[in-house]
Amino acid sequence: MKVLEFYDSRDEDYLRLSFEGAFDSRAALESELEPFFHALEEYADGWMPDVVNGKRQRKYTRAAIWKALEERRDGNSTAIGLYRTKWPALDSRLRLWLPPQPPELGIIIKVKPLSFFAEAERCRKFVEMVRAWASRYPVSHAKAHSTDDTQLTDSPNFGRDDEARRRDGFDKVYEVFWLNVFGPKLVESVGRERMLSTPAWRVEELPNGCVLLVTWPTAADFASEEARLAQTRAHCHLRPDLDQNTVLRTLRERSTMLAPVEPHFHPDVAPLLSRVVDRTASHERQRRIAELNDWQPPEPEEWRPADSALPPDVDDPERAREHYSTLAEHLVALLHTDVPSVFEATPESLTDTDFYFWREEFPTSRPREAIDEHAVPAIGAYLGEVLVRNLGGRWIPRKKLEEAQVLVGNRVWFPFVRARHYMRSRQALLDYSLTRLYRVAERHRG
Numbered sequence: 537m538k539v540l541e542f543y544d545s546r547d548e549d550y551l552r553l554s555f556e557g558a559f560d561s562r563a564a565l566e567s568e569l570e571p572f573f574h575a576l577e578e579y580a581d582g583w584m585p586d587v588v589n590g591k592r593q594r595k596y597t598r599a600a601i602w603k604a605l606e607e608r609r610d611g612n613s614t615a616i617g618l619y620r621t622k623w624p625a626l627d628s629r630l631r632l633w634l635p636p637q638p639p640e641l642g643i644i645i646k647v648k649p650l651s652f653f654a655e656a657e658r659c660r661k662f663v664e665m666v667r668a669w670a671s672r673y674p675v676s677h678a679k680a681h682s683t684d685d686t687q688l689t690d691s692p693n694f695g696r697d698d699e700a701r702r703r704d705g706f707d708k709v710y711e712v713f714w715l716n717v718f719g720p721k722l723v724e725s726v727g728r729e730r731m732l733s734t735p736a737w738r739v740e741e742l743p744n745g746c747v748l749l750v751t752w753p754t755a756a757d758f759a760s761e762e763a764r765l766a767q768t769r770a771h772c773h774l775r776p777d778l779d780q781n782t783v784l785r786t787l788r789e790r791s792t793m794l795a796p797v798e799p800h801f802h803p804d805v806a807p808l809l810s811r812v813v814d815r816t817a818s819h820e821r822q823r824r825i826a827e828l829n830d831w832q833p834p835e836p837e838e839w840r841p842a843d844s845a846l847p848p849d850v851d852d853p854e855r856a857r858e859h860y861s862t863l864a865e866h867l868v869a870l871l872h873t874d875v876p877s878v879f880e881a882t883p884e885s886l887t888d889t890d891f892y893f894w895r896e897e898f899p900t901s902r903p904r905e906a907i908d909e910h911a912v913p914a915i916g917a918y919l920g921e922v923l924v925r926n927l928g929g930r931w932i933p934r935k936k937l938e939e940a941q942v943l944v945g946n947r948v949w950f951p952f953v954r955a956r957h958y959m960r961s962r963q964a965l966l967d968y969s970l971t972r973l974y975r976v977a978e979r980h981r982g
Contacts, residue, residue: 537595539587539619542627542648546814547821549794550625550648551755553666553680553715557673561639565632566602571672572641573598579665581658583624583647589617605632612637624652641673650682654756662755663715663738667748670717674744677706677722681713682758684819688790712771714755720745726774736770759791797825804975805833805966811891812966833966836973838950838957845941845948848933856933860940863917870914881922883978886970889918893958894965907959913937915959916952919970923949926974927981945982949973 559568577584586596590604596618604616612635618628625648633640653659662680670678693701694710709718709726723731723745731747732739738750751770752763764787772780801809809828816824840846850856864881867889871878875892877885893899899907916937923929923942932941932948938956941948951973958968 537587537593537621539593539621540623540625542619542625542646547816547818548648549650549682549684549818550646551650551653551662551680552683552686553643553645553662553678555645555666555669555673555675555678555717556640556642557669557675557678559632559639559641559673561635565605569601569641572669573601575665575668575672579661579668581661583620583626583652585618585626585628586621587617587619589619593619609634624648645680646683650684651756654754656753659754663748663750666715666717667740667742670746670748671742671744674719674746675717676719678715678717679713680715680755682755684794685758685790686713687817687819688793709771709774712749712751712767712774714751714758716749716751717742718747718749723747731774734770734773736766759794761788761791764788764791793823794819795822797822797829799825800829802831802833804972805969808887808890808894808966808969808971811887812894815895831966833969833972836949836954836968836976838954838973839947839977840941840950842943842946842948845932845943846934846939849935850933853931853933856940857931860917860920860931860933863913864921866910867914867918870911878918881918881925883922883926883971883974886919886922886974889915890965890969890971894962897962899959899961899964908956912955912959913952915970916940916955919954919973920949920951922970922974923951923977927978929977944977945980947977947980949977 584596588594588596588600588604591607594600594604601616605614608614608616613631613633615629615631618626618630620626627646629644631642633642647653653662666678666680689711691711692706696704706722707725709722718726718731728741731749732741734749736749736751737753738748740748742748749770751766752758757763758767764784767787768780768784771783772778799806799810799813813821813825813828868878871889871892875885875888877888898911902911920929920931920940920942923944924931927944929942929944929949932943934940937952938950940952941950954968954970954973958964958970960968
């Protein structure tokens with residue numbers, strides 16, 4: 537069974553539920569967990585797990601669950617993963633803490649994409665599932681919300697240091713999410729009457745003293761103006777010390793930060809920047825697109841007019857060209873597994889190479905000495921070879937690598953100088969991309 541890859545190359549927003557509830561460790565584990573899985577199976581509308589992962593993957597069945605929990609038991613805890621083989625993607629982990637620790641059931645559910653929860657009925661069933669769990673396994677606090685929006689709240693610290701967060705937990709209403717379960721202690725600190733009179737889509741007192749609060753019928757449109765107004769009203773009702781205008785302004789700012797931005801990148805580097813954007817965390821992606829829309833790659837400076845070219849100063853020009861070819865092969869040897877197109881020595885392979893070095897943060901993740909002595913010569917030679925093979929260029933050899941040129945049309949280019957500039961930093965990989973130099977050389981080949 538091949539489960540869907542949840543953390544693929546392009547991150548996107550998803551619904552995340554975090555839930556930690558107490559259970560009775562004196563009862564048989566299977567009977568104590570039966571209500572949990574019964575609610576999951578009844579209300580997981582379209583996202584029901586079909587794979588259980590213990591020490592190995594099994595098709596989802598109750599028997600597979602009990603087997604996985606047993607084989608993953610390690611002292612006073614055990615945990616299993618729950619996944620899907622079909623869209624939508626699911627990444628879920630159930631963990632149990634067992635005596636002598638306080639018995640606790642914790643589950644994280646992540647369903648991607650968030651847009652899957654645009655239907656009110658599907659969201660209602662999700663809420664019913666959490667309601668059933670919170671009624672049976674009382675919690676101090678549980679929430680479900682857009683992961684991107686949650687990232688912008690600084691959850692779970694909410695501006696506190698780690699020590700304070702671990703000590704105090706969710707000890708007051710720092711944030712109101714799409715779905716919330718407030719435990720009895722938190723309800724009493726707010727005031728039960730105030731909690732139950734919160735203006736929200738659904739507010740319900742559970743038999744164990746917890747309160748379920750859902751701000752809006754659907755999770756996917758959390759950033760709409762109507763949903764933000766509902767979120768503001770609920771939060772300020774529970775926290776009278778907050779200023780409603782300030783809360784609403786903060787929520788609107790978050791919505792703006794997450795609102796889709798149409799890419800209009802510089803055409804020379806658009807394919808590279810699109811891949812850079814895809815690797816950006818989804819809650820930061822729209823800001824990154826806006827930044828890259830405004831950014832313009834600098835004009836390449838590593839050239840001279842053809843009539844100012846440095847003349848060859850080597851005894852054997854052909855041997856020098858063979859040396860450049862050998863250096864270029866060093867780059868092929870380095871990258872061929874991660875960048876198969878490097879064998880082709882095409883403009884597209886330059887873009888693939890640019891993206892690889894950017895993704896790996898190569899200029900800062902490798903020893904500087906190795907970069908200067910090995911990577912820069914190999915990159916420069918490879919760039920030069922691509923200019924020769926695809927633009928009809930001609931090497932003009934020089935004793936010093938940085939003086940070696942490739943004649944293309946009415947300009948000579950200094951590929952080794954470009955490579956040195958390119959390897960200065962991660963940002964330099966974009967400012968001095970190999971792709972950009974090639975496209976400019978292509979336009980000036982005459």
